[in-house]
Amino acid sequence: MNIGGNSTSSRYVVAVVGAAVAGSEVARILAERGALVFVFEQNARPYGKIEDGLPRWHVDQRREEYAKIDRRLSHANIYYAPLTRLGRDLQFDELADAWGLSAVILANGAWRDRPFPVEGADRYVGRGLVYQNSFIYWFNHYPEKTYSGPRYEIRPGTIVIGGGLASIDVVKVLQLEAALRALERLGIREDLLRLEREGIDPVLKSHDLTWPRLNLKPCKLYYRRTVLDMPLADIPGGADAKKVEAIRRAKIKILDKAQRKYLFDFQELSVPSGLIIEDERLAGIKIARTKVEQGRIQVVPASDVEHRAELTISSIGSIPEAIAGVAQNGEVYRYVDPKLGLLRDGRTAVFATGNVLTGKGNIKDSLDSAAETGVYVAERYLGLEPGGFEVGESERRLAREMGEAQAAMLAQRRPLNPARVAELLARVRERQGAVGYAGDYRAWIAKVLPPDLQ
Numbered sequence: 001m002n003i004g005g006n007s008t009s010s011r012y013v014v015a016v017v018g019a020a021v022a023g024s025e026v027a028r029i030l031a032e033r034g035a036l037v038f039v040f041e042q043n044a045r046p047y048g049k050i051e052d053g054l055p056r057w058h059v060d061q062r063r064e065e066y067a068k069i070d071r072r073l074s075h076a077n078i079y080y081a082p083l084t085r086l087g088r089d090l091q092f093d094e095l096a097d098a099w100g101l102s103a104v105i106l107a108n109g110a111w112r113d114r115p116f117p118v119e120g121a122d123r124y125v126g127r128g129l130v131y132q133n134s135f136i137y138w139f140n141h142y143p144e145k146t147y148s149g150p151r152y153e154i155r156p157g158t159i160v161i162g163g164g165l166a167s168i169d170v171v172k173v174l175q176l177e178a179a180l181r182a183l184e185r186l187g188i189r190e191d192l193l194r195l196e197r198e199g200i201d202p203v204l205k206s207h208d209l210t211w212p213r214l215n216l217k218p219c220k221l222y223y224r225r226t227v228l229d230m231p232l233a234d235i236p237g238g239a240d241a242k243k244v245e246a247i248r249r250a251k252i253k254i255l256d257k258a259q260r261k262y263l264f265d266f267q268e269l270s271v272p273s274g275l276i277i278e279d280e281r282l283a284g285i286k287i288a289r290t291k292v293e294q295g296r297i298q299v300v301p302a303s304d305v306e307h308r309a310e311l312t313i314s315s316i317g318s319i320p321e322a323i324a325g326v327a328q329n330g331e332v333y334r335y336v337d338p339k340l341g342l343l344r345d346g347r348t349a350v351f352a353t354g355n356v357l358t359g360k361g362n363i364k365d366s367l368d369s370a371a372e373t374g375v376y377v378a379e380r381y382l383g384l385e386p387g388g389f390e391v392g393e394s395e396r397r398l399a400r401e402m403g404e405a406q407a408a409m410l411a412q413r414r415p416l417n418p419a420r421v422a423e424l425l426a427r428v429r430e431r432q433g434a435v436g437y438a439g440d441y442r443a444w445i446a447k448v449l450p451p452d453l454q
């Protein structure tokens, strides 16, 4: 239950959009420093890409992250409003202007797949073309009894266009599912987790089988640069040339290990250049060769080859979804100060944090970004006392660097008066009531957690 401390005195009131890794962390930091925080989340559950992205074989990691998000959102100063999508149930202008909040923080992640780079391809979504986000969502959820989303048939020889870590997960899903289903046809029930952990070959061997005997064409991953350029390992800032080269070489090993364990094919220096359409379905992709010269990709003229497949999965990156009222700069939001994640200053400043700001799909980057935003907004922007709360030195880095330059903004910030605080609390409670949320976070989670959630 939200007890909110002295919620009818003057307070800062901040709205956070998105409740997952970044949203829950930024909300916790602000709440611990005394702000009231409204967290608007489009889904019933707050776990974002931990539940819907990180593949379900990461059993322990997902459970741990669920628990961390639950702990953060249970703070008495946080008002969770589930089933509330910005842009549908609540408009950006209402939140950022009409409500008169102290700040708005967008922690809504990157949920839009980057469009497939061949003109007209989107006509075939669901008819031979599938985007990564919906494919992984299906994989993570289809075992649940209540799952009612689209269902995908795994097809032999599926084409995957990608190259990042998430695309390796896509080819893993395809190969693991293909092996499980082939075994099922032979009357053998195997365990996904065992297959993922041990690799396909040893498990088949334990049943006196081999991959060639299953007679399955493997899926194939196509990447536009060379394996050395794949974003499979982070190169730390300040790394010298020797270290950079060592990390690049390590990528060959990472890919090789994944291929040996999961038996997928890989082709570097390849880009999609055309569609093969039959009976109003995507029946394959034309793939052209590329060369990389001084870091730039050049398509080799007249090098296109037809590759036929019943299914093509596009896994070329996720970008923030457009929100009416938030200015765009190409694929990303337009920032007044990208380092700070500041989208808009004024009476209610608007920030972005987590995956939406970093563009990096990993938990640690989202968490660090949220910690930096949280400390900055709380202590520098709103002037809340740091108190004795645990925040690591690195988490304070950005706040400290940018704090002085932005000190002028602080002067404009005053806590909202008690009448306005009460009015805002009434608004958020009205929304909570409309979706059947009674104010007790733990009770809500118990209600909306399917017993078979993976």
Ligand SMILES: Cc1cc2nc3c(=O)[nH]c(=O)nc-3n(C[C@H](O)[C@H](O)[C@H](O)COP(=O)(O)OP(=O)(O)OC[C@H]3O[C@@H](n4cnc5c(N)ncnc54)[C@H](O)[C@@H]3O)c2cc1C
Pocket (backbone or CB within 6 Å): 017, 018, 019, 020, 021, 022, 023, 040, 041, 042, 043, 046, 047, 048, 049, 050, 052, 053, 054, 055, 084, 085, 086, 087, 107, 108, 109, 110, 111, 136, 165, 166, 169, 170, 321, 353, 354, 355, 356, 360, 361, 362, 363, 364, 366
């Ligand atoms: C296939 C795959 C594998 C991955 N593997 C790893 C891995 O091994 N290790 C790792 O560290 N990371 C991995 N990641 C990435 C990691 O899961 C994410 O980068 C991280 O969890 C993002 O956290 P976030 O809070 O920034 O964003 P999200 O988790 O995307 O949270 C955004 C939240 O905002 C909500 N939201 C979105 N739009 C709206 C709106 N309009 N209104 C209200 N709410 C909204 C969403 O429902 C969601 O809850 C993987 C991702 C994928 C897809």
